[in-house]
Amino acid sequence: xxxxxxxxxxxxxxxxxxxxxxxxxxxxxxxxxxxxxxxxxxxxxxxxxxxxxxxxxxxxxxxxxxxxxxxxxxxxxxxxxxxxxxxxxxxxxxxxxxxxxxxxxxxxxxxxxxxxxxxxxxxxxxxxxxxxxxxxxxxxxxxxxxxxxxxxxxxxxxxxxxxxxxxxxxxxxxxxxxxxxxxxxxxxxxxxxxxxxxxxxxxxxxxxxxxxxxxxxxxxxxxxxxxxxxxxxxxxxxxxxxxxxxxxxxxxxxxxxxxxxxxxxxxxxxxxxxxxxxxxxxxxxxxxxxxxxxxxxxxxxxxxxxxxxxxxxxxxxxxxxxxxxxxxxxxxxxxxxxxxxxxxxxxxxxxxxxxxxxxx
Amino acid sequence: xxxxxxxxxxxxxxxxxxxxxxxxxxxxxxxxxxxxxxxxxxxxxxxxxxxxxxxxxxxxxxxxxxxxxxxxxxxxxxxxxxxxxxxxxxxxxxxxxxxxxxxxxxxxxxxxxxxxxxxxxxxxxxxx
Numbered sequence: 489x490x491x492x493x494x495x496x497x498x499x500x501x502x503x504x505x506x507x508x509x510x511x512x513x514x515x516x517x518x519x520x521x522x523x524x525x526x527x528x529x530x531x532x533x534x535x536x537x538x539x540x541x542x543x544x545x546x547x548x549x550x551x552x553x554x555x556x557x558x559x560x561x562x563x564x565x566x567x568x569x570x571x572x573x574x575x576x577x578x579x580x581x582x583x584x585x586x587x588x589x590x591x592x593x594x595x596x597x598x599x600x601x602x603x604x605x606x607x608x609x610x611x612x613x614x615x616x617x618x619x620x621x622x623x624x625x626x627x628x629x630x631x632x633x634x635x636x637x638x639x640x641x642x643x644x645x646x647x648x649x650x651x652x653x654x655x656x657x658x659x660x661x662x663x664x665x666x667x668x669x670x671x672x673x674x675x676x677x678x679x680x681x682x683x684x685x686x687x688x689x690x691x692x693x694x695x696x697x698x699x700x701x702x703x704x705x706x707x708x709x710x711x712x713x714x715x716x717x718x719x720x721x722x723x724x725x726x727x728x729x730x731x732x733x734x735x736x737x738x739x740x741x742x743x744x745x746x747x748x749x750x751x752x753x754x755x756x757x758x759x760x761x762x763x764x765x766x767x768x769x770x771x772x773x774x775x776x777x778x779x780x781x782x783x784x785x786x787x788x789x790x791x792x793x794x795x796x797x798x799x800x801x802x803x804x805x806x807x808x809x810x811x812x813x814x815x816x817x818x819x820x821x822x823x824x825x826x827x828x829x830x831x832x833x834x835x836x837x838x839x840x841x842x843x844x845x846x847x848x
Numbered sequence: 849x850x851x852x853x854x855x856x857x858x859x860x861x862x863x864x865x866x867x868x869x870x871x872x873x874x875x876x877x878x879x880x881x882x883x884x885x886x887x888x889x890x891x892x893x894x895x896x897x898x899x900x901x902x903x904x905x906x907x908x909x910x911x912x913x914x915x916x917x918x919x920x921x922x923x924x925x926x927x928x929x930x931x932x933x934x935x936x937x938x939x940x941x942x943x944x945x946x947x948x949x950x951x952x953x954x955x956x957x958x959x960x961x962x963x964x965x966x967x968x969x970x971x972x973x974x975x976x
Contacts, residue, residue, distance in 0.1 A: 507858075541930070550962045557964045589966040603927040630964065677881050683890040692897050707880065711872035715865055722858070844968030 513725035521724060527734040530571035532583050537593070538623055542600040542607070542747070543616045545623060546570075547593050551586040556847035558658050559591040559628045561620060563641035566612075566750070567701050569742050570596035572827050573638070575735045581826060581836060588840050590847065591628060595620050595641075600747040605694040607747035609757075610772040613648045621656055632658035634847060638826060639664055639796065643764070646778060646804065647771060653780040659846045660785045661839065662804060664796045664822055667778070668765040669758045671800035674708060679759045686755045690748040702743040708794050736823065765803060778804065784812035786842050788835055790825040791817055814842070 538545040562582075564570040573594065574582040582592055595617065600607060621633050635657050637645030642665025649660050666672060678684070690696070706713060716733075723729040746754075763769035769776040785808055789801045798817065805815040818825060818834045825835055879885055911918045917925075 540934075552962065552966075554963045554966045556966045591962075591964070601926065601930065602923040603930060628964075674877065674880055677883065677886045678889065680883065680886040680890075682883075683886045685890070685894065688894070688897060692901055708877075709873045710876045711869045715869040718865060841968075845971070848967055848971070 510725045514721065517724045517727075517730070518721070521730065524734070527576075527731065527738055529576065529735055529738060530569075530574045531577065532574050532580055532586070534594075537627060538620070540616075541604050542598050543620075544596045544598055545593060545620045546596060547624075547627060548582055548586055550591060551583070552589050555589050555591045556844070557630060558632045558634050558847040559593060559624050559630055560585070560634045560636060560843070560847075561624055562592070562594040563617060563635060563637040563645045564594065564596050565639035565641045566597050566644070566746060567640060567705075567744055569739060569744065570594050572739050572823065575739070575827055576731070579732065579735070579827065579829075579832070581831070581839075584832070584836050585840070588844075590843065593620070593624050593627075597744060599698070599745050600695050602694055605690075605748040608749045608753055609644075609647060612644050612750070613651060614772045614774075617644060617648045618652065618655075625656060631656055634659040634661065634843065636661040637663070637665060639666075639822070643667075643758075646781070647764070647769070647776050649783065650776045650778055650780045651771060651774050653782060657783055659843070660781065660783055661843070662785070662787045663826055663835075664789055664793055664801055665787065665804055666796045666800040667803045667807065668800050669762050670765075671797055672759075673797070675704070676759060678704065678707075679755050681760050684755070686752050690752045694748050696746040696748060696751045698743045698745045701746060702741065705740075705743070705795065732828070736827070740823075765807075778807040779809045781808040782810050784846055785810045785814070786839075787813075787815045788825060788839070789815065789817050790820045790822055792820065793822045793825070795822040 533549045534546045535549065536544065537547045562570065562573060564573075574580040577583060582594070585592055617635075621635075624633050625631060633656050635645050635649070637643070637660075642662035645660060645662065646665060646667070649655075649657055670676060679686070716737075720730070720733050723733075757763045757769060761768070764776065764778070767775075767777045767779070785805070787801065787804050789796075789798055791798070793801070802815075805813050816835075816838060818838075820830050820834065824830050908918050908920070
């Protein structure tokens with residue numbers, strides 16, 4: 489007990505000294521921060537397999553001599569860039585899977601061109617995705633393909649899978665995929681049919697600007713941006729923290745515009761009429777029933793997802809017709825589910841073990 | 849004994865910051881979930897859109913008066929260029945097919961394909 493006094497004093501002294509050193513580092517690194525170039529992202533070697541307007545199909549170069557038979561196609565969310573899956577060496581889900589022996593293709597989206605304002609669900613699920621699947625089959629020489637969809641990429645993958653129930657898809661993996669749009673409470677209110685004139689907006693702007701999409705995401709957690717900046721200042725002495733922060737920040741701000749008709753369809757068919765959940769969605773004259781999906785399916789959802797709340801994602805596994813189906817609820821949020829240190833500990837190994845036995 | 853707080857002088861500050869963030873987000877979410885918020889948001893949005901439309905019309909008239917192409921004209925040219933690009937891509941594919949190199953990536957070197965015989969770790973051991 490007697491020793492605790494001097495020990496505590498010494499500990500406080502060490503802390504004060506540590507904080508003083510950090511304060512100096514903050515000032516030095518804070519100035520450096522202003523002149524840092526944009527962080528390098530998406531650096532894992534890849535080849536461009538196909539480009540068509542907003543659509544980009546990449547094939548990542550294998551990192552091992554022997555890969556699993558079934559190639560994987562990632563379908564990225566239409567609102568964001570695909571490099572969240574490949575932020576930096578050691579922080580890349582793509583790199584992780586390549587090293588574990590998977591053959592990876594990514595369907596990534598660019599900003600839709602003005603002449604692509606008429607793109608609809610039909611274009612994404614009856615043209616882009618099926619064509620990419622076919623291109624992968626030709627490139628890999630394999631008949632089967634596993635599809636992994638992230639967020640709205642998951643919605644498009646679900647629609648594709650429901651329509652092409654007997655198609656070449658062998659497995660379906662969804663990350664935080666909304667099905668019951670009534671449960672996306674804030675988005676529901678913001679797109680309230682009584683007040684939101686989606687026709688006027690789309691007819692006026694053509695493609696919905698990225699600033700609008702970015703602002704709607706930011707509004708979900710208005711205080712988090714300020715807190716993020718304070719935390720950055722606090723940790724600016726830590727190069728690893730700064731590197732990771734800047735990569736995530738760059739990605740979050742790199743929001744994509746949405747094709748006008750696609751936005752109109754999402755608002756009317758999904759947000760207002762909740763047709764995907766109600767099994768009343770019709771795409772290109774074909775009924776979209778989630779129960780038509782009978783292939784093995786894994787749905788990974790985040791416990792603290794502020795964009796797609798659990799209640800919005802929950803019905804997927806309940807509604808599919810598959811017998812081999814699994815839902816995993818992991819700690820984290822919408823983005824930390826797939827990228828960052830926690831994803832590397834939680835989702836990535838689980839995904840590897842689930843896919844491995846189903847990729848032979 | 850050294851407590852966690854003593855080991856980290858900023859622990860209290862971080863806790864306060866985290867609590868502030870949670871509370872502000874919760875309160876903002878509550879306000880934004882009200883129908884009145886939606887009404888007000890779209891009223892402002894509608895007015896902005898109206899101003900934008902009026903400005904666009906005026907700009908188009910002005911550009912026409914001074915004999916310069918409008919954004920719509922440029923978009924039309926862009927569309928035609930995209931069509932030409934797409935046709936070129938189709939022709940390239942056709943030439944590749946004729947040359948027997950179909951399936952090669954559009955950019956980057958062609959890498960040697962790995963064997964597709966990998967088994968999951970558990971099964972691999974069983975086979976051995």
